[in-house]
Amino acid sequence: MMFKKFGSDYRQVLKEELKLFGKEKKLYAAMVLITIIPTIYSATYLSSVWDPYSQTKNLPAGIVNLDQGTVFEGEKYNLGEDTLAEIRKDPPFKFTEFRTTEEAQAAVKKGDIYFMVELPKNLSEKAIAGKAQADLNVTVSEGSSYLAATLGKRFTSELARELNGKLSEKRWEATLKKLGTSADDIKKLKDAASKLADGAEQLEDGTRKLLNGTDKLDSGLAKASSGGKALTSGATTLTSGVTKLTSGVGQLSSGIHTLAGKTPAQSKLKALQDGAVKVKEGNSKLASGLKQMSDSVTADYALYAPMQQSAKGAAQLAAALKQMSDQVTPENPLYDPIQQSAKGADQLSKGLKQISGQAAGSALSASLTQSSTSAQQLSEGLAQIAAKTPAQNPLDAPLGQSSGSAQQLSEGLARMAAQVPEKNPLDAPLEQLSKGSSDLSSGSGSLSSGVTTLTTGMQQISDALKLMDSKTPSKGDLGKLDTGIKTLRDRTAELSSGLAQLKDGADQVKAGNTDLLTGARKLAKGARELASKIPDVQKPDAKAEFLAVSFEVKENTINKVANNGSAFAPYFMSLSLWMGALLTSFIFRLRVLPENVKGAGRFSKVLAKSTLPFVAVLIQGLLLALTMRLGLRLSVPNPALFYGILLLGSISMFGVIILLIMVLGDAGRMFAMILLVLQLASAGGAYPVELSPGLFQSLHQYLPITDLVKALRAFLFGAYDSNWGLYVGRMLLLGGGAFLIAVLLAGRMYKYVPEKEYTPPIEA
Numbered sequence: 001m002m003f004k005k006f007g008s009d010y011r012q013v014l015k016e017e018l019k020l021f022g023k024e025k026k027l028y029a030a031m032v033l034i035t036i037i038p039t040i041y042s043a044t045y046l047s048s049v050w051d052p053y054s055q056t057k058n059l060p061a062g063i064v065n066l067d068q069g070t071v072f073e074g075e076k077y078n079l080g081e082d083t084l085a086e087i088r089k090d091p092p093f094k095f096t097e098f099r100t101t102e103e104a105q106a107a108v109k110k111g112d113i114y115f116m117v118e119l120p121k122n123l124s125e126k127a128i129a130g131k132a133q134a135d136l137n138v139t140v141s142e143g144s145s146y147l148a149a150t151l152g153k154r155f156t157s158e159l160a161r162e163l164n165g166k167l168s169e170k171r172w173e174a175t176l177k178k179l180g181t182s183a184d185d186i187k188k189l190k191d192a193a194s195k196l197a198d199g200a201e202q203l204e205d206g207t208r209k210l211l212n213g214t215d216k217l218d219s220g221l222a223k224a225s226s227g228g229k230a231l232t233s234g235a236t237t238l239t240s241g242v243t244k245l246t247s248g249v250g251q252l253s254s255g256i257h258t259l260a261g262k263t264p265a266q267s268k269l270k271a272l273q274d275g276a277v278k279v280k281e282g283n284s285k286l287a288s289g290l291k292q293m294s295d296s297v298t299a300d301y302a303l304y305a306p307m308q309q310s311a312k313g314a315a316q317l318a319a320a321l322k323q324m325s326d327q328v329t330p331e332n333p334l335y336d337p338i339q340q341s342a343k344g345a346d347q348l349s350k351g352l353k354q355i356s357g358q359a360a361g362s363a364l365s366a367s368l369t370q371s372s373t374s375a376q377q378l379s380e381g382l383a384q385i386a387a388k389t390p391a392q393n394p395l396d397a398p399l400g401q402s403s404g405s406a407q408q409l410s411e412g413l414a415r416m417a418a419q420v421p422e423k424n425p426l427d428a429p430l431e432q433l434s435k436g437s438s439d440l441s442s443g444s445g446s447l448s449s450g451v452t453t454l455t456t457g458m459q460q461i462s463d464a465l466k467l468m469d470s471k472t473p474s475k476g477d478l479g480k481l482d483t484g485i486k487t488l489r490d491r492t493a494e495l496s497s498g499l500a501q502l503k504d505g506a507d508q509v510k511a512g513n514t515d516l517l518t519g520a521r522k523l524a525k526g527a528r529e530l531a532s533k534i535p536d537v538q539k540p541d542a543k544a545e546f547l548a549v550s551f552e553v554k555e556n557t558i559n560k561v562a563n564n565g566s567a568f569a570p571y572f573m574s575l576s577l578w579m580g581a582l583l584t585s586f587i588f589r590l591r592v593l594p595e596n597v598k599g600a601g602r603f604s605k606v607l608a609k610s611t612l613p614f615v616a617v618l619i620q621g622l623l624l625a626l627t628m629r630l631g632l633r634l635s636v637p638n639p640a641l642f643y644g645i646l647l648l649g650s651i652s653m654f655g656v657i658i659l660l661i662m663v664l665g666d667a668g669r670m671f672a673m674i675l676l677v678l679q680l681a682s683a684g685g686a687y688p689v690e691l692s693p694g695l696f697q698s699l700h701q702y703l704p705i706t707d708l709v710k711a712l713r714a715f716l717f718g719a720y721d722s723n724w725g726l727y728v729g730r731m732l733l734l735g736g737g738a739f740l741i742a743v744l745l746a747g748r749m750y751k752y753v754p755e756k757e758y759t760p761p762i763e764a
Contacts, residue, residue: 034586035620036623037576037579037580038576038621039623041575043628043631056151059148060093060112061093061094061113061152061155062095062097062115062117063087063116063117063118064098064103064116065080065083065097065119066080066118067080067081067119067122068124069124072129078124079127079163080119083119083159084119096113108139108140114144114148114152115138115148115151116138117155118137136156189534193530193534196527196530197524200520200523200524204517204521204524207517211516215510224503225500228495228499231496232492232495232496236489559713559719565632565634566716570708570712570716571709574708575676575679575680577617577650577708578653580616581620582669584620585613585658585672587761588609589760589761590609590658591661592752593605593609593758594754594755594758595753603743606742610658614651617650618651622643625639625642625646625647638715646712648732649708649731652708652736653705655734655738656672656734658738660672662745662749663742663749678699682699682703682706683700707728710727711724711728
């Protein structure tokens with residue numbers, strides 16, 4: 001019963017709505033226009049932005065090449081010409097080439113071009129040398145077109161990046177070529193470092209041996225220095241001694257020369273020898289005379305006193321000769337004893353002469369005369385010995401014999417005295433004289449032999465002295481010896497000083513060798529470490545283009561979108577459907593009913609009143625879906641679902657607008673316009689909502705367009721994990737809830753007018 005009444009009421013109200021088309025024919029045209037407005041809006045805008053980047057070849061732009069080129073490492077470069085040649089092959093924009101920067105900038109200001117790129121005159125010079133960054137100057141006019149300005153900036157950045165890549169590739173080509181050579185050089189360097197390490201170790205060993213040798217050298221030099229000092233001291237002493245020696249040798253030479261000059265001549269020695277012979281002969285004759293005198297002496301006492309005197313002289317001669325024999329040594333001269341002997345001999349001669357005078361005519365006369373003559377000869381011979389004998393010449397042997405002869409003379413005289421009668425005073429003296437004469441005869445023989453030996457020795461001494469005098473160095477030679485020894489002393493002192501300096505130098509060398517050993521060890525260690533640190537470098541197996549651009553972006557795009565228009569399609573389709581639903585509300589009087597349906601049920605009235613508008617928005621959604629899929633070739637994974645989502649979106653949006661109109665009346669349409677503006681900023685269609693201010697981010701989750709945009713993105717592109725059903729459910733919940741609220745409020749919100757006054761809002 002309830003459904004029957006609902007059906008009857010619904011048909012009654014719908015019939016009244018259909019009558020409006022009969023009353024105003026323009027309502028049909030308005031209905032058709034409203035249904036295609038969303039399609040026109042979306043198709044027009046999306047087609048203009050569907051793929052704008054494929055049309056940049058038609059965008060006017062300018063370029064100025066001022067690059068003068070450069071020469072680097074013997075090669076010519078002109079990046080400006082190269083860049084312009086590449087652009088001419090496939091221009092990304094509709095470039096006009098200008099001669100000057102001023103002309104190009106003037107064209108930008110006039111709006112003839114959107115931007116201009118300048119390649120400066122020092123582009124190649126700076127870029128190739130790498131000492132400074134080269135500039136690519138771009139002039140844009142954001143006022144003419146912000147997008148064109150952005151494209152100009154992006155093109156210049158990409159051009160700079162491309163030039164950097166090419167330059168880097170060329171530089172890497174050169175680098176790889178050098179690295180190929182460097183690899184061999186590094187290998188050689190490593191080998192050289194190893195050899196250096198080996199050499200350093202050998203240097204260390206050699207330095208250690210050198211240090212040991214230096215220690216020994218230092219020790220030897222220390223000894224040498226000490227020896228040098230001792231040598232200097234010895235040389236000084238030697239110099240002093242040699243000085244004394246030269247002085248002594250000089251004196252010796254002078255003495256030898258004087259002694260040689262004082263040595264008796266050969267004639268004098270011959271006279272001495274002859275005197276000794278005469279002494280011997282006289283002594284023999286004396287002995288013979290005394291013998292005869294002794295035999296002839298009688299009692300002639302007149303001879304007693306002279307014979308006593310002769311005995312006394314003979315005794316003195318014997319004593320003197322004895323004294324001379326006892327005192328003679330190599331150091332004691334015999335000159336005085338010989339003089340005394342001569343004196344005694346003289347007295348003996350005088351006594352014998354007296355005896356001879358007193359014994360004249362007697363038998364003793366001849367003997368005494370002979371003895372006197374012999375004594376005289378003895379006296380003369382001894383005088384000659386005394387005169388010829390040098391004061392410092394030893395005569396030990398001959399004088400000893402003379403002493404013996406004197407003793408014999410004394411004994412002879414004693415015998416002569418014994419022959420004299422007892423009453424004769426000459427007996428005893430003659431006896432003694434005879435005895436002394438005998439001794440003197442024996443001594444004279446010895447004296448003659450000694451004098452002969454003396455003369456021979458003196459001759460040999462004289463020859464030796466002359467030889468010594470000739471062989472003794474001269475004063476000139478002794479002077480040279482003295483000068484040489486002094487030079488030796490001075491040079492020895494210098495040698496000692498030099499040895500001391502050499503020792504100091506050796507000490508310094510030792511210290512230096514110690515440092516050298518330390519350095520050699522460090523060098524060996526460092527060289528070995530260097531050799532170990534140098535890597536085994538292989539020739540690079542790389543390509544310049546990969547080194548120039550080491551990173552390549554590998555895009556992994558999920559929820560891929562075909563083009564710019566497809567990306568904007570969910571946003572603009574949602575806006576179009578909201579605008580279509582809003583415009584639909586303008587051709588229907590949603591709060592006005594004729595009085596003849598006042599008794600119909602609320603639900604029947606709201607549903608019947610909304611049927612034609614719902615049909616209109618459904619047609620809007622269907623036409624929009626067909627246009628997007630067939631006209632703009634939007635890629636749709638499932639057409640049926642695509643149509644369904646758009647239709648449900650249209651119904652949901654119109655349900656919200658119905659509620660606004662039911663509650664606010666005609667002001668609801670104004671509020672729907674405001675809501676449209678808010679959704680433009682808050683739906684996150686053109687930009688992520690996170691880039692919008694906080695207010696729009698807060699409204700984003702509660703707006704109907706937000707859910708439809710996300711549902712379409714999830715369905716078309718797989719965004720939001722393809723969970724399009726969630727957003728469709730939220731959208732239906734919002735639209736259906738709004739419609740139910742409108743049904744509940746319908747009883748008090750409708751305005752009833754007479755049937756004649758119930759006309760469409762579009763007037764003729």
